[in-house]
Amino acid sequence: xxxxxxxxxxxxxxxxxxxxxxxxxxxxxxxxxxxxxxxxxxxxxxxxxxxxxxxxxxxxxxxxxxxxxxxxxxxxxxxxxxxxxxxxxxxxxxxxxxxxxxxxxxxxxxxxxxxxxxxxxxxxxxxxxxxxxxxxxxxxxxxxxxxxxxxxxxxxxxxxxxxxxxxxxxxxxxxxxxxxxxx
Amino acid sequence: xxxxxxxxxxxxxxxxxxxxxxxxxxxxxxxxxxxxxxxxxxxxxxxxxxxxxxxxxxxxxxxxxxxxxxxxxxxxxxxxxxxxxxxxxxxxxxxxxxxxxxxxxxxxxxxxxxxxxxxxxxxxxxxxxxxxxxxxxxxxxxxxxxxxxxxxxxxxxxxxxxxxxxxxxxxxxxxxxxxxxxxxxxxxxxxxxxxxxxxxxxxxxxxxxxxxxxxxxxxxxxxxxxxxxxxxxxxxxxxxxxxxxxxxxxxxxxxxxxxxxxxxxxxxxxxxxxxxxxxxxxxxxxxxxxxxxxxxxxxxxxxxxxxxxxxxxxxxxxxxxxxxxxxxxxxxxxxxxxxxxxxxxxxxxxxxxxxxxxxxxxxxxxxxxxxxxxxxxxxxxxxxxxxxxxxxxxxxxxxxxxxxxxxxxxxxxxxxxxxxxxxxxxxxxxxxxxxxxxxxxxxxxxxxxxxxxxxxxxxxxxxxxxxxxxxxxxxxxxxxxxxxxxxxxxxxxxxxxxx
Numbered sequence: 112x113x114x115x116x117x118x119x120x121x122x123x124x125x126x127x128x129x130x131x132x133x134x135x136x137x138x139x140x141x142x143x144x145x146x147x148x149x150x151x152x153x154x155x156x157x158x159x160x161x162x163x164x165x166x167x168x169x170x171x172x173x174x175x176x177x178x179x180x181x182x183x184x185x186x187x188x189x190x191x192x193x194x195x196x197x198x199x200x201x202x203x204x205x206x207x208x209x210x211x212x213x214x215x216x217x218x219x220x221x222x223x224x225x226x227x228x229x230x231x232x233x234x235x236x237x238x239x240x241x242x243x244x245x246x247x248x249x250x251x252x253x254x255x256x257x258x259x260x261x262x263x264x265x266x267x268x269x270x271x272x273x274x275x276x277x278x279x280x281x282x283x284x285x286x287x288x289x290x291x292x293x294x
Numbered sequence: 295x296x297x298x299x300x301x302x303x304x305x306x307x308x309x310x311x312x313x314x315x316x317x318x319x320x321x322x323x324x325x326x327x328x329x330x331x332x333x334x335x336x337x338x339x340x341x342x343x344x345x346x347x348x349x350x351x352x353x354x355x356x357x358x359x360x361x362x363x364x365x366x367x368x369x370x371x372x373x374x375x376x377x378x379x380x381x382x383x384x385x386x387x388x389x390x391x392x393x394x395x396x397x398x399x400x401x402x403x404x405x406x407x408x409x410x411x412x413x414x415x416x417x418x419x420x421x422x423x424x425x426x427x428x429x430x431x432x433x434x435x436x437x438x439x440x441x442x443x444x445x446x447x448x449x450x451x452x453x454x455x456x457x458x459x460x461x462x463x464x465x466x467x468x469x470x471x472x473x474x475x476x477x478x479x480x481x482x483x484x485x486x487x488x489x490x491x492x493x494x495x496x497x498x499x500x501x502x503x504x505x506x507x508x509x510x511x512x513x514x515x516x517x518x519x520x521x522x523x524x525x526x527x528x529x530x531x532x533x534x535x536x537x538x539x540x541x542x543x544x545x546x547x548x549x550x551x552x553x554x555x556x557x558x559x560x561x562x563x564x565x566x567x568x569x570x571x572x573x574x575x576x577x578x579x580x581x582x583x584x585x586x587x588x589x590x591x592x593x594x595x596x597x598x599x600x601x602x603x604x605x606x607x608x609x610x611x612x613x614x615x616x617x618x619x620x621x622x623x624x625x626x627x628x629x630x631x632x633x634x635x636x637x638x639x640x641x642x643x644x645x646x647x648x649x650x651x652x653x654x655x656x657x658x659x660x661x662x663x664x665x666x667x668x669x670x671x672x673x674x675x676x677x678x679x680x681x682x683x684x685x686x687x688x689x690x691x692x693x694x695x696x697x698x699x700x701x702x703x704x705x706x707x708x709x710x711x712x713x714x715x716x717x718x719x720x721x722x723x724x725x726x727x728x729x730x731x732x733x734x735x736x737x738x739x740x741x742x743x744x745x746x747x748x749x750x751x752x753x754x755x756x757x758x759x760x761x762x763x764x765x766x767x768x769x770x771x772x773x774x775x776x777x778x779x780x781x782x783x784x785x786x787x788x789x790x791x792x793x
Contacts, residue, residue: 133335133418133425133460138407141343141416145450146434146443147354155436157355165375172355174436195352198345199376 147174159248159257160188161241161281162201168240168281170248171196181214181221184249188241204237210267214246219253220261221246228266236283239264244277261286303496304489308482315481316474323470331463338459339416339427342380346431346452347414349376354433363394366448370395373450382454389447397453404430405449412445418456425456495523499530511538556614559607566604573597609751613735616758623762628680629673630706630713637687649691652705674706676713678783682759686767687717689752690779694719698776712765712785718778723771732769733757 149155157172158179173187189211192201210226223246225232232238243264248257258278265272274286353372357365366386373384374396385395389409393400401417408415408430417428429452434443498515505513513534515527577597580590615621631653643649654674687704694702698721705716724732731737736750760767765783772778 133331133420133456133463135420135425136418138404138415138417138430140411141339141414141429142347144412144414144432144434144443144445145347145350145354146436147351148357148433148435148446148448149355149359150435150438150444151359153359153436153438155438170356171352174355193352195348198349199352199372 156250158184158187159245160184161244161248162192162196163204163237163241164199164201168237168244169201170244170281171201178250181216181223181246181249181251184245185212185214185242188245203241205241206232206238208232212242214249216249216251217253219251219255219259220263221249221251222263222265224265224267226267228269229264240277240281240283243275243283244281247277304486304493307489307492308485311481311485311488312478315478319474319477323474327466327470330466334459334462335418335456338456342382342427342452342454343414343416343429343431345376345380346373346382346384346429346450349373350431350433350450355436366394370397370450373452377452377454380454382452384450384452386448386450389449393451395451397451400428400430400451404428404451408432408449425460426453427456428453492523495527499527502530502534506534506537511541552614552617555610556618559610559614562603562607563611566600566607569600570604573600606751609755612755613751613758616755616762621758621762623679623682625677626680627675627677630676631673633676633678633680633683634687634704634706637684637691640684641688641692643691643695646701648695648700648702650701650703652703654707674708674713676783676785678763679759682762683783686756686759686781687715689756690717690781693752694721694777694779697721698723708785713781713783715781715783716778717781718772719776721776723775724769724777726771729769729771733767 149157156175156178158175160171160173161168162171163169171192175183175187179187188203189205191203208226212226213224215222215224223242225242229239243262247260247262251257251260258276261274261276263272263274275283276286277283350373353369357369361369366388370384370386374382377384383396383398385393385397385400387393387400387405390405401419404415404417407413409432412432412434414429414431416430419426419428431450431452433446433448433450435446437443502513502515511534514531517524517527517531573593573596576593579585580593580597583590585593612621631651634651634653638645638649638651645651691702691704694717698719701720703716703718705718707714728737733753733756735754737753757767760781760783763783765781767782768780770778770780
């Protein structure tokens with residue numbers, strides 16, 4: 112009888128003493144692994160979109176089923192960052208426009224048509240940078256590396272075209288007129 | 295070590311209530327606590343794993359197909375930034391290689407589990423008193439068509455401190471204690487209330503039983519409720535009623551018997567007085583020699599028996615007066631020696647061949663020698679009813695002479711509060727089985743002796759007389775031989791009148 116009592120008390124005390132606090136565990140399974148690494152020499156296609164993060168304009172790779180031309184990349188950019196990207200603090204500075212911007216690929220160049228003048232775009236420079244860099248990194252015939260691709264920007268209601276390029280750091284700079292004539 | 299058993303019913307009830315309440319509170323609190331803790335930790339862990347997988351899935355395509363160490367460090371930095379409020383530290387390693395990033399060294403067991411099974415593995419550890427959640431998440435290559443993804447050997451580790459969760463769990467424990475203390479207090483109050491409910495009838499029963507024991511047979515209890523205690527109270531009342539009825543019946547019968555004895559003895563006295571007068575006259579004739587010898591013998595026998603009968607009737611009337619409470623005590627200051635000497639002289643008993651007296655005195659004097667007349671100032675003055683004490687002494691000495699053997703020793707001594715007189719004889723003593731009954735009326739020490747010289751009331755009368763003085767009369771046997779009767783009379787305040 113007394114032995115039982117002492118046993119019960121010990122068990123209760125043990126539960127109380129060890130039960131408090133968070134406690135530790137050994138390795139326990141917590142679901143499947145992550146995925147999405149590029150397969151070396153793989154056939155996958157990626158679209159590189161540019162969004163605005165806490166540290167400036169950042170590139171984001173999205174896996175796409177087929178090579179994405181400038182128009183496709185532009186469409187993806189206009190959809191904005193997905194949940195994971197938003198969680199990383201990425202936003203888009205491309206303002207809402209009265210129409211869709213369009214892009215046409217040439218040989219080593221892209222023609223970007225904006226439905227309103229750049230001066231009237233909210234967010235100004237960063238939005239334009241996103242648009243320019245995204246189309247410049249799309250699949251362009253001509254075999255040029257993205258920093259060498261000329262982007263000709265056409266503003267609606269404004270005469271003239273200005274040519275820019277996007278370098279590896281995601282910065283847009285104008286192209287000297289001499290080389291703008293191109294082939 | 296043995297726990298002392300609880301004393302009263304109240305203590306036992308309170309202890310039992312407290313034990314049950316404490317155990318219930320403990321079990322409830324423990325189960326609730328464990329469930330809540332599990333939920334808290336599980337949610338944190340699930341959220342952390344989910345967020346980590348989301349980010350790794352999202353960031354993995356940014357890495358080149360063959361990432362350099364710098365690429366991996368950048369990857370880890372980006373993951374660290376995502377941690378945000380959760381504040382995790384991450385690192386990336388290629389298979390068994392070193393971790394690149396801000397997370398500390400990873401335990402081999404976790405690494406091995408993640409690497410071997412190619413599954414996400416989590417673990418809770420404790421560093422410097424702070425619990426940590428560790429996650430090891432392998433990263434697969436992107437799926438190619440419909441085939442399952444291939445493992446890349448790259449493993450992402452994340453370590454996050456569970457400070458918030460620890461605080462929440464501590465709050466749970468605090469809350470459990472805060473709940474247990476009022477619960478125990480309530481249990482104590484309940485136990486006291488229950489004990490009161492149970493103990494009050496029990497206490498009432500005890501008080502009532504004590505009252506009945508001390509003679510208040512009309513004690514009854516109020517029956518409240520319909521529980522077992524109420525039934526017990528009802529039974530108690532029934533018992534008290536029966537007891538009271540029987541007691542009244544017995545008293546009535548006893549009173550009847552006593553009144554009958556008194557009436558009979560009273561009615562016998564008048565004819566006996568006449569008979570005594572006649573037999574006294576006949577005695578003279580018998581002694582004068584005028585009658586024939588046979589007739590004279592017959593007359594003497596009749597007169598002897600008549601005197602005995604008269605004495606017995608006197609004794610009976612005396613006893614009846616005691617029974618009726620009509621015996622009065624007439625106290626007087628008398629000398630003990632004078633009293634005893636008168637008693638002996640009146641009955642014609644001689645010192646020292648029949649009776650030896652040993653009385654306390656100031657002067658050393660042979661107690662059994664003849665005392666001079668001038669001893670009056672040595673005599674012990676006692677305040678008693680002289681007639682009654684004379685009766686007591688005479689009855690005791692006569693009894694001793696009749697049933698024991700002479701000489702009878704009368705020893706008196708004065709203690710602080712009482713006068714003690716022993717009357718001892720040299721006879722065979724009183725049989726043990728008769729000892730408790732010697733003071734009963736008409737009791738015979740020797741059942742074979744059908745006819746006694748005395749009335750059979752002498753000792754009973756003696757005891758009643760001593761009681762009237764507020765004293766006691768006891769009988770015992772001496773160790774060697776002989777019986778001893780001890781009178782103990784209080785010296786100090788004495789009732790003036792017994793009636």
